[in-house]
Amino acid sequence: MSIAVIGAGAFGTALAIALSTNGDRVALWARDADAVAQMTASRENTRRLAGVTFPDSLDVTARLQDVFACDVVLLAIPAQTLRGFLEEHRDALQGKALVSCCKGIDIETGHGPTDLIARIVPNSTPAMLTGPSFAADIARGLPTALTLACAHEAAGEMLQAVLSTPTLRLYRTTDVAGAQLGGALKNVMAIACGACMGAGFGESARAALMTRGFAEMKRLAAAFDGDPDTLAGLSGFGDLALTCTSDQSRNYRYGFAIGAGTDFDSTVTVEGAATAKAVSKLAEKLKIDLPICAVVTRLVDQEITAQQAMQLLLSRPLKEE
Template identity: 65%
Template sequence: MKIGIAGGGAFGAALGVALALDGNDIQLWARDPAAVLEMQTTRSNPKLAGVTLPEKIAISAKLEPLFSCDTILLAIPAQTLPTFLTAHADRLNGKNLVACCKGIDLERMTGPASTIRDLVPGAMPAMLTGPSFAADIARGLPTALTLACADDELGAMLQTALSTTNLRVYRTTDTVGAELGGALKNVMAIASGIAIGAKLGESARAALITRGFPEMQRLALALGAQPDTLSGLSGFGDLVLTCTSDQSRNYRYGLALGAGADFDQNTTVEGAATARAVRRLAEELDIDMPICTVVADLTENKTDVATALNTLLSRPLKEE
């Protein structure tokens, strides 16, 4: 099967490696011609150290080869996904479009699959999410993901197409739950990083993860998610992974915030924008989301770590 991948970063390239080694022909598109040339000549991606790109991955900076594929994985940051979809809506009509990013669009307040549905009505939207790091996928380490697609027949087809020996894909029709689980866990990862960066200890991080999960559930249920989805791979599974590993960019960003250290501004941190979107949604829906609100304020320099922690620790005591 020929599968297109839009996005030549670590995650897009890692998915390409896994699928190519399973026998699929992969058409990988990256917007930077210099990066494409490097991948073509060295058969490596600088963000995936020690991983060889199989010959079954064709790499191009031109969009025409990508648009020749019926199924396209969109490994593009959530905040830039709308721009890509709008610019190429006509060429993407009729395609199976699988979002591989996690976040909430600040302008539309929608998750990736919903953004596809709204901006390319003629496409079939889906979302691939769950606890995974690009390096693990590229190295062939066992990984389990969720494929969310409202059309269960199409979901079953994509589940088969995207599963490999070491990449197990489970499916759901609850795209809203999968979107929100993947987006909200990034906010909690920032909070967890802040706790460790500020030297509050492992117990504080455990408390944040435990209290953060109900926040995720409250918003997801209010927006129509199924209760069980957040307890699965795309919610709780991804939450545990990103809140406990420095492979997570959101967690590392939180570490820097907590320690008062600099952070590479060129690194995509989806949780920062998501926190601001969640704060707005929480206000509109009158939902109590203190951790997400504090993280949003910290990312905009509206508060400092000491004040933010005092805000959380001074909340009223109540039954769990």
């Protein structure tokens, strides 16, 4: 079965490298023709994932027709650009298995990645690949486990078999709502934890944020009939633990810069910033209490400082856990 990866950022490149080690040819699409030429000549992505050589079975292309000829298409593009890409190419994507590899909530519609796929490309098989993973680890063949979420069980079994590798182990679920919300909200919590550490509040405060943040993740997922067990798995707790504790996480680094009052590279995609705003809109509409998401939204909008955010959380009414 032919596989393509749309998006030659660090994560898309890492997935293409890992999948091409299975012996199948994999097409990696990049929008920038110069970047394609560089990767083709050097056989590595020096801009995003330097030091990892491409397998011979990985083909880099700037031609979308090469991608649209494949059966399985992994969408490794930012969450806030996914809707536009799907709308632009909906006809060419019909009938394919479309696997979202981004984690976020569309700020305009409030939909998650698989929801967008199902609505915009109805004659396709929507799925999502999510869980605790850094691009460098996947690309270098370090052992990684992820969640493959697909509402159609038979299609999920097929994708699990096609996308698993000797070092990339996929666990399957039909709980798409839980998986996509876990992946989205953990980025918001990573910003909160980064701000906590950047401001010097300490490890105990971070542990509290992670725990109460996990409660918010479960609360929102329940409103969409997500299974609590899904949130306790790789796509929820597992991803939360990784991104809230490592400076390899872009969302964590972004939050750390906010807490420390330092500059952050504006060219780096931080999915949690837009997701915090999208989730806050959802929470208001559904009347769900998500205080950490709310203060992260205000931090991102520069309405409050990390010190004010922590004071807002600490001054909330006392209650049972």
